[in-house]
Amino acid sequence: MIGTAIELRSTLTCPDCGARTTETMPTDACQYFYDCPACGSVLSPKPGDCCVFCSYADTPCPPIQEASAAGEPTACCGGGAGG
Numbered sequence: 001m002i003g004t005a006i007e008l009r010s011t012l013t014c015p016d017c018g019a020r021t022t023e024t025m026p027t028d029a030c031q032y033f034y035d036c037p038a039c040g041s042v043l044s045p046k047p048g049d050c051c052v053f054c055s056y057a058d059t060p061c062p063p064i065q066e067a068s069a070a071g072e073p074t075a076c077c078g079g080g081a082g083g
């Protein structure tokens with residue numbers, strides 16, 4: 001399918017203070033850490049997730065979106081073998 005729209009803006013929700021922040025995701029790398037601007041907490045991905053956007057944001061990272069649109073397994077950072 002052609003014309004898949006990749007959403008680059010994603011709204012992170014801090015698990016500590018609940019602050020919501022809209023960030024633009026990088027397309028060439030995964031963001032593993034994110035400093036909450038509201039409370040200063042450093043977020044890191046949950047086990048099994050590749051980046052903070054997949055764990056805490058309403059829109060997953062671009063590689064995940066592409067894989068999902070193509071019907072492929074969603075893994076973008078070549079994380080670990082198996083699961």
Ligand SMILES: [Zn+2]
Nearest residue numbers: 014017036039
């Ligand atoms: Zn916070």
